[in-house]
Amino acid sequence: MKKFFQQYYNNLFLSDRLFAALGLCIVLFLLKFFFAWLGDIPEIATGAVFVLFFIDIFILYRNTQGIDAKRITSKRLSNGDENPIQIEIKNRYGFGVNARVIDEVPFQFQLRDKDFKLHLKSAEVKSIHYNLRPTKRGEYDFGFIRAYISSPLGLINRRYNFDGARILPVFPSFINLGQYELMAASRYLTEFGIKKIRKVGQSSEFDQIKNYVGGDDIRTINWKATARKGGLMVNTYTDEKSQNIYCVIDKSRVMRMPFEGLSLLDYAINATVALSKVAMLKEDKAGLITISENIGAVVPADRKASQLGSIMNVLYKEKTRYLESNLEALYSAVRSVVKQRGLLVFFTNFESLSALQRQLPYLKRIAKYHLLVVVFFENTELKELSTAPAKDVEGIYHKTIAEKFIYEKKLMVKELNKHGILAILTPPQKLTVNVINQYLALKAQQRI
Known part of the structure; x- marks a missing residue:
């Protein structure tokens, strides 16, 4: 039982939809004092909400690993450049789910908006793309990838924590x-x-003879080659x-x-x-x-x-x-x-x-x-x-x-x-x- 609470309860979050349903039940109980004809409707509605609540828990937790996610990055980041980051997420449930994915980026970026919402069909794989631009060299520590999953009922969210912890070095700009x-x-x-x-000068290492074009140094004209060819030829030299x-x-x-x-x-x-x-x-x-x-x-x-x-x-x-x-x-x-x-x-x-x-x-x-x-x-x-x-x-x-x-x-x-x-x-x-x-x-x- 203790293991269940550590593994499942700590990652269970109540949704706004559940609180709205319970609020509606409370309103029905209040109205029952004034309208007797409501009868057992408040009790039935409350019971239905709890039944759906436990069904939602069952369908989300019966699969030990219903979601897979991983972060894909290069081995090092380029300082001062936009570095592409990719998160790949796969749905292993037999039904479509709504996902909210939070990537814990290094604290140096001071970003709190790497929060993505998407819908995944059964067995569907989707990729999330975004860029990070570091402005200091050093080691950058990425944290977890946290995915909050809800079923079509939407009464609870199950959190998955993927150990994306990774330290990436930021090197001088190399992307370009x-x-x-x-x-x-x-x-x-x-x-x-x-x-x-x-070039306005020449080195001592001969390269080739080529046709003269406007702008070539006239001092490099090869007169013997010019006489044989019938047109101006110049010597070129290597750097x-x-x-x-x-x-x-x-x-x-x-x-x-x-x-x-x-x-x-x-x-x-x-x-x-x-x-x-x-x-x-x-x-x-x-x-x-x-x-x-x-x-x-x-x-x-x-x-x-x-x-x-x-x-x-x-x-x-x-x-x-x-x-x-x-x-x-x-x-x-x-x-x-x-x-x-x-x-x-x-x-x-x-x-x-x-x-x-x-x-x-x-x-x-x-x-x-x-x-x-x-x-x-x-x-x-x-x-x-x-x-x-x-x-x-x-x-x-x-x-x-x-x-x-x-x-x-x-x-x-x-x-x-x-x-x-x-x-x-x-x-x-x-x-x-x-x-x-x-x-x-x-x-x-x-x-x-």
Whole structure:
């Protein structure tokens, strides 16, 4: 008996229909005091409700496992992307049932609306689809799948608890990597905002002779082949390969700023994964360095098959710190780790010109030995504030200050360029595309 109560009674819930029926019975008993002709009708109605109540219990509980449900997900979730989640539910009863399915999603999402209602015919299988968008890396703990089942009588609900408990890691964004892999060598890159740049130089590795087309460098004309063919022919050369491409990620407090749910650090991490993928597709070597008050993780550049997985496993655990970055330590690490000249893409953020000037001596020293690209972020809220019309004196003041900060960001770009350092000033949502554009442009110009 105790087992029955633990297994069945704890999962039995009375429905609104039952309370409505009992309320009607109570009304009939009250009316009987005024209308004697009702006779035994209240007692008969009450008895019928209880009979139907026990019949409902019997038909729902006679089948030990009347419902099956399971959650179908990938082995890991992609940070900042819409991840598909599927719940498959099957009716094993010999009659149709109404189901209310609640999925206990991880607390990080703060969602209470993953509540689905559906009708299942006998032996019918249905799927529930929805998406989750995580905004932080780490472990996400899914709970139970709870299904509340009612028969056609609808007087009670039987709850089924399916152990869907599962811990899924949230990795840096990887869902769109396939698009970059497919499009990196394609002329359709512009559909994703990625431009393909015509080469203006040449490498020393000969590829083939082809017909001249407008825009080809006339210095590459092959006069002997032209004489034989009777039309202009040019030599083409292959890209330089196996170059060192290092992404350097600043983990200091300047990267804590949020934008659309993700921190600037998360945007930098997602861009690093995408750039590393494209670089290895171009047969370059991808590496990683993280920096805060001390040197963090270092992944030496390589283009082996497991390199991207190694980079993602390191970035999965990275968090922002509260101190300022030590670029002197970064310079020492770059000199000791990166033995050959390569491309260093430094993801950071400068909110003032004075902050840049404090770090500029170290950036100039790094740029002596490597091609350095400094990536920092536009403050999109300030940009919106500067374009909005001012309604009063206070609004004019705020707009003026916003325009001052925006202008100072542009001065930072010029200051870096003046010292031979490339700079990318970008909104967070366009970071990945802009960084890949810059890499492809540098490859096309034979600068790496």
